[in-house]
Amino acid sequence: MTDLANDRLLRALMREPVDRTPIWIMRQAGRYLPEYRATRARAGSFMDLCQNPELACEVTLQPLARFPLDAAILFSDILTVPDAMGLGLYFETGEGPRFRDPVRSLDAIERLPVPDPEQELRYVMDAVRLIRRELNGTVPLIGFAGSPWTLATYMIEGAGSRDFAETKRLLYGEPQAMHALLQKVAAAVSAYLQAQIRSGAQAVMIFDTWGGSLTPRHYREFSLAYMQRIINELPREHEGRRVPVTLFTKGGGAWLEWQADAGADALGLDWTIEIAEAADRVGDRVALQGNLDPSVLYAGDDVVRAEATRILDGFPFPTGHVFNLGHGIHPGIDPDRVAALVETVQSYRGG
């Protein structure tokens, strides 16, 4: 078993005793940090940054140099997987991600390759290995991937979407083609997360950003089932330690009981549910991660402290809570607000 100076995150995810609630922040290595913007400017495009292990490592470590966070999270993007499947990811300034070759027919789906993560996504594995070396046992490294459903929406639409017209057209009109696509994406995500764990990721998270756009039964059939399959295929121990898995469906608060049965160690919460209610519903089956509204960080330190304390007060168990935002940090946030947040969580009840 590898030593970790700070293993609070892993312990909380597994509902083992902790001295205080651990905290990390979704998109903690990101545009709100001036040092990130500087590295990004040096890198060229966003994809150049993702694909350069040294620079990806550099930005992964930046927030840890500023704040005493309890975890690092790999700097990357959920769309690297469909890019490795040949869709041609690019970023239009101010427009978000796009794919040159969206996938809309069964024929196109059947032609999609399942990438070998040590080949087409080797730059990610190199980054994981490098970050682990640089972290040198201080805090754990979290790996991640997008959920098959979420990746499929981008692969079909060819871009971000509000109403997922093409995706829903396929789901309702050709459900078997949708399943064929999700099976392929799930195989790719599964291999990708397994490779991240082998390369050194000590916990992994699956981001289901768009699962909340589905009806309840379609959520189970088209999103949750594939995440469950991936979770079942992951090695749950590596380097002599359990590798906890967190499943996060944004807008999925109504379906926590189903999520709790999917085999994950922890569930992510957005801010549209009270953590006390969530804890009451899932009991001791899973840990919970969240659930501060990221927009709280637009207010002053006093508001940040009060809102963070409300959540800490609301969680009813002595362990099993990882403090986080309910979604990624907004680019316009002042890093000083993050400092106040981290300090609040870490000093809660004498931390």
Add this chain to the structure above:
Amino acid sequence: MTDLANDRLLRALMREPVDRTPIWIMRQAGRYLPEYRATRARAGSFMDLCQNPELACEVTLQPLARFPLDAAILFSDILTVPDAMGLGLYFETGEGPRFRDPVRSLDAIERLPVPDPEQELRYVMDAVRLIRRELNGTVPLIGFAGSPWTLATYMIEGAGSRDFAETKRLLYGEPQAMHALLQKVAAAVSAYLQAQIRSGAQAVMIFDTWGGSLTPRHYREFSLAYMQRIINELPREHEGRRVPVTLFTKGGGAWLEWQADAGADALGLDWTIEIAEAADRVGDRVALQGNLDPSVLYAGDDVVRAEATRILDGFPFPTGHVFNLGHGIHPGIDPDRVAALVETVQSYRGG
């Protein structure tokens, strides 16, 4: 009491006996209809169409000429109210609505006028009166407004938004200023809906499109409380009939019990909740409207029939259900799918 040849909608909203489930479709007068696009092209801008009572009446009646729907809904836009408050609404092609003068300071909030609906919004009241005359007692006319919270997000952001940065900044940073704005908008919406009822609207609906972006306690404090205030101020009888009120918070399925206590006769449901579960939670306190995923209409008639029948089967009571989509119909839908949907609902159990 005025006669109505078809009063199923009003009866279902009040949970009175009906021979079959009534159906209307959110945004039924809209871009998916070629005749709408033709009128829109003649009108000039979208706002020109809204502000011309004859043309607004024409497009309101268009879907009724095609489909045997159980209600008409006033053709208008929720943003006419902030426009009448002086914000300068305009539409940028392909960009959605914008305001020339967004509201971001307490000073600007205090200067906002509460418009007189018979003056600044007289074009809406003229449209309501004209539509009632043209409907001539066939089906009821539904009036509507946006919720104060939803209107406030547009008024503060100056446009549609994904993360409501400025709105949340005000909410968390200056909650008293946010309340001052919401009070003013609520007063405007209340007067506006009262005037619609006096002008002939036989039912009204409050669209809370963005209430689902709030934490549970902020939903109650910043959205639901103001909708409740408006509902309490409405005349609940006009022309010898009760005027039912429907409250619809998109993404608010977790909070149905709170909504059921706000004084509305009916609640709108999006598609992220099973109607059977919703009915179980609200019991006989309110009727329910919804809840077909609008994207079902991208599929073939057989899928439309199967999905609509699932919802009809799921609703457990003999009355109290108004069939509708869970959100507005998408512009790309083939009107023939709507015909299949209406036929399915109206022939269900022999209707």
